[in-house]
Amino acid sequence: MAENNTVRFGILGCANIARKVARAIALAPNATLCAIASRSKEKAERFAAENFLPESVRVYGSYDEVVDDPGVDAVYVPLPTCLHARWAVKAACKKKHVLVEKPAALDVAELDRILEACESNGVQFMDGAMWWHHPRTAHIEHLLSVSHSRSIGPIHFIHSTSTMPATPEFLENNIRVKPELNALGALGDLAWYCIGASLWAKGYQLPTTVTALPDAARNAGGVNLSITASLQWDQPNKTVATIRCSFLSHTSMDLSICGSNGSVHLKDFIIPYRETSASFDFTFGAKFVDLHIGWNVRPEEVHVPTNLPQESLMVQELAKLVASIRDCGSRPSTKWPEITRKTQLVVDAVNKSLELGCKPVSL
Amino acid sequence: MAENNTVRFGILGCANIARKVARAIALAPNATLCAIASRSKEKAERFAAENFLPESVRVYGSYDEVVDDPGVDAVYVPLPTCLHARWAVKAACKKKHVLVEKPAALDVAELDRILEACESNGVQFMDGAMWWHHPRTAHIEHLLSVSHSRSIGPIHFIHSTSTMPATPEFLENNIRVKPELNALGALGDLAWYCIGASLWAKGYQLPTTVTALPDAARNAGGVNLSITASLQWDQPNKTVATIRCSFLSHTSMDLSICGSNGSVHLKDFIIPYRETSASFDFTFGAKFVDLHIGWNVRPEEVHVPTNLPQESLMVQELAKLVASIRDCGSRPSTKWPEITRKTQLVVDAVNKSLELGCKPVSL
Numbered sequence: 001m002a003e004n005n006t007v008r009f010g011i012l013g014c015a016n017i018a019r020k021v022a023r024a025i026a027l028a029p030n031a032t033l034c035a036i037a038s039r040s041k042e043k044a045e046r047f048a049a050e051n052f053l054p055e056s057v058r059v060y061g062s063y064d065e066v067v068d069d070p071g072v073d074a075v076y077v078p079l080p081t082c083l084h085a086r087w088a089v090k091a092a093c094k095k096k097h098v099l100v101e102k103p104a105a106l107d108v109a110e111l112d113r114i115l116e117a118c119e120s121n122g123v124q125f126m127d128g129a130m131w132w133h134h135p136r137t138a139h140i141e142h143l144l145s146v147s148h149s150r151s152i153g154p155i156h157f158i159h160s161t162s163t164m165p166a167t168p169e170f171l172e173n174n175i176r177v178k179p180e181l182n183a184l185g186a187l188g189d190l191a192w193y194c195i196g197a198s199l200w201a202k203g204y205q206l207p208t209t210v211t212a213l214p215d216a217a218r219n220a221g222g223v224n225l226s227i228t229a230s231l232q233w234d235q236p237n238k239t240v241a242t243i244r245c246s247f248l249s250h251t252s253m254d255l256s257i258c259g260s261n262g263s264v265h266l267k268d269f270i271i272p273y274r275e276t277s278a279s280f281d282f283t284f285g286a287k288f289v290d291l292h293i294g295w296n297v298r299p300e301e302v303h304v305p306t307n308l309p310q311e312s313l314m315v316q317e318l319a320k321l322v323a324s325i326r327d328c329g330s331r332p333s334t335k336w337p338e339i340t341r342k343t344q345l346v347v348d349a350v351n352k353s354l355e356l357g358c359k360p361v362s363l
Numbered sequence: 364m365a366e367n368n369t370v371r372f373g374i375l376g377c378a379n380i381a382r383k384v385a386r387a388i389a390l391a392p393n394a395t396l397c398a399i400a401s402r403s404k405e406k407a408e409r410f411a412a413e414n415f416l417p418e419s420v421r422v423y424g425s426y427d428e429v430v431d432d433p434g435v436d437a438v439y440v441p442l443p444t445c446l447h448a449r450w451a452v453k454a455a456c457k458k459k460h461v462l463v464e465k466p467a468a469l470d471v472a473e474l475d476r477i478l479e480a481c482e483s484n485g486v487q488f489m490d491g492a493m494w495w496h497h498p499r500t501a502h503i504e505h506l507l508s509v510s511h512s513r514s515i516g517p518i519h520f521i522h523s524t525s526t527m528p529a530t531p532e533f534l535e536n537n538i539r540v541k542p543e544l545n546a547l548g549a550l551g552d553l554a555w556y557c558i559g560a561s562l563w564a565k566g567y568q569l570p571t572t573v574t575a576l577p578d579a580a581r582n583a584g585g586v587n588l589s590i591t592a593s594l595q596w597d598q599p600n601k602t603v604a605t606i607r608c609s610f611l612s613h614t615s616m617d618l619s620i621c622g623s624n625g626s627v628h629l630k631d632f633i634i635p636y637r638e639t640s641a642s643f644d645f646t647f648g649a650k651f652v653d654l655h656i657g658w659n660v661r662p663e664e665v666h667v668p669t670n671l672p673q674e675s676l677m678v679q680e681l682a683k684l685v686a687s688i689r690d691c692g693s694r695p696s697t698k699w700p701e702i703t704r705k706t707q708l709v710v711d712a713v714n715k716s717l718e719l720g721c722k723p724v725s726l
Contacts, residue, residue, distance in 0.1 A: 020656065157524070215603040228520075230605075242591070244603070251650060251658070274658075275657055281630070292634055
């Protein structure tokens with residue numbers, strides 16, 4: 001057991017995103033990076049040097065050494081999706097808490113193996129969708145709450161995008177578009193955020209049906225490069241969400257939520273324009289002025305500062321839960337695994353709708 | 364024939380929107396309002412008094428008197444949609460140029476009767492979608508042009524909304540939700556703008572298929588109150604547009620256009636927040652900075668001033684075309700009738716998809 005409340009992280013793999021999370025762990029006040037591994041020790045050493053990791057970080061040439069390291073409380077798994085289940089289950093069985101990069105798994109059956117391993121071993125699970133942890137998210141959540149005096153009211157419509165123009169090199173070689181490594185492509189990598197945001201706006205209620213739209217593009221290996229889909233809820237009121245995800249379009253991360261009384265717009269919901277502050281536009285009680293030649297209000301731009309990057313806030317949240325389990329005997333929180341599982345269920349439904357030629361899929 | 368280039372307008376009906384267009388005609392430098400009519404002379408007189416119309420405006424108790432008035436060059440038809448064909452055809456046959464409020468007709472067959480009457484009588488046709496005429500529209504069109512140095516490139520995705528929270532009184536009594544007066548409801552009244560904007564962004568190319576999404580809401584009379592639909596183009600590149608229109612949600616008029624190199628966002632594309640200037644957000648060449656902890660650019664807010672309201676610019680454009688026909692023997696422009704017809708074709712396709720239980724409809 002650690003001497004203080006600091007949670008000790010190990011990282012399995014030296015993917016590019018591991019650089020960001022290594023930095024996030026270093027910045028989180030209750031976490032420390034203590035081990036990294038790659039499949040070759042040389043690669044791990046290069047990663048440690050290039051990222052100026054302190055000498056105290058143990059550098060391993062195999063993932064097993066991290067999960068076997070008794071000085072590691074939690075592992076971060078940025079491996080290709082097809083390897084998530086194997087290594088997350090292995091880590092959980094060694095009583096390591098698990099932070100898995102999104103998409104959490106290739107499908108919900110595989111995710112359930114991870115979640116069952118975490119549950120039976122009493123370890124915390126969380127996926128790597130970092131925007132949940134930005135204070136902007138909580139701020140907007142407040143405006144979505146019907147008890148707020150300026151609540152935007154029951155949600156009627158949600159629209160989100162996650163697009164980035166991949167380079168030819170990426171489309172050829174990146175793990176996210178390799179059928180044998182990550183068969184979900186844009187659906188796992190980009191839509192994970194849009195689906196999560198849609199669920200979040202609806203209070204984590206699963207949609208009634210999910211329908212892919214007939215414009216999906218795939219690469220030669222059959223991996224999704226572009227997807228448009230709609231999610232529909234029938235209760236407590238009709239709501240529709242549209243999502244657009246693509247590796248082939250200009251960078252966009254739009255999120256619009258429209259209710260009966262107001263709306264919220266973000267253009268950078270996944271990665272804020274800058275790290276220290278994020279903003280959103282909020283419109284409440286908009287009406288047209290007489291003759292319909294203008295509006296009575298304009299959107300308010302609400303700025304939400306943060307003293308830590310959202311990835312560090314994610315690590316801090318996980319470390320807080322881990323410390324509570326490790327030091328106080330608490331049970332793991334079910335909040336994060338449940339959000340992950342609902343997101344994965346919708347990912348699976350979009351995939352099924354695509355397979356069925358864009359037929360609606362009930363959940 | 365008028366003594367100068369001023370075009371003399373008559374208005375058929377004293378609907379609320381006629382107040383706005385009467386003002387727009389008064390403000391347009393090349394137009395003058397010279398006649399109004401309602402089904403009762405008292406109502407027309409009240410309209411003239413309430414809107415401070417000059418004494419020179421002739422006030423009639425029947426629409427026929429306007430179309431028979433030799434001092435009228437052009438008529439504006441803000442009547443319920445079911446009456447458009449009857450009065451627009453009648454006006455055209457009397458050699459009056461025609462400005463028809465949107466939706467132009469109940470379906471393309473009815474619209475074609477109007478367009479044929481205009482063509483065979485050599486008069487100009489235009490529909491009342493006013494946002495085309497705002498200088499912001501031309502400004503953005505420039506950024507959509509692939510020859511522009513900062514062109515947003517081939518368009519991949521378009522999203523637009525047109526929603527307004529109707530009062531219970533509106534939902535009960537307004538002509539726009541009466542099956543016998545305007546069977547199109549939100550599809551004609553609100554989606555007209557979204558469909559037009561989607562066509563415009565694609566250089567007025569008709570989509571390959573149109574698909575309604577399964578969340579439509581109707582009132583007891585079967586009139587659409589909420590619609591979500593997608594438009595898909597296969598050439599020259601895959602493009603998808605989603606549109607969301609509703610009389611049941613908070614006011615929104617979003618338009619996002621995303622291409623390969625940039626994107627454009629408006630939150631007030633139909634009615635700008637204020638009359639004297641409108642803005643849009645433009646993002647070009649956005650990339651994530653190292654570690655994906657921010658963006659290299661933020662959206663630029665581009666302000667476009669206008670010296671006339673967009674409705675006056677619409678009247679000015681129509682009057683310019685009319686004066687050219689009347690005074691110089693020009694042929695009517697085919698641009699505006701063609702845009703209207705394409706919009707109506709897509710309206711009809713959405714309607715058909717709704718009837719077919721949200722099956723894709725080819726165009």
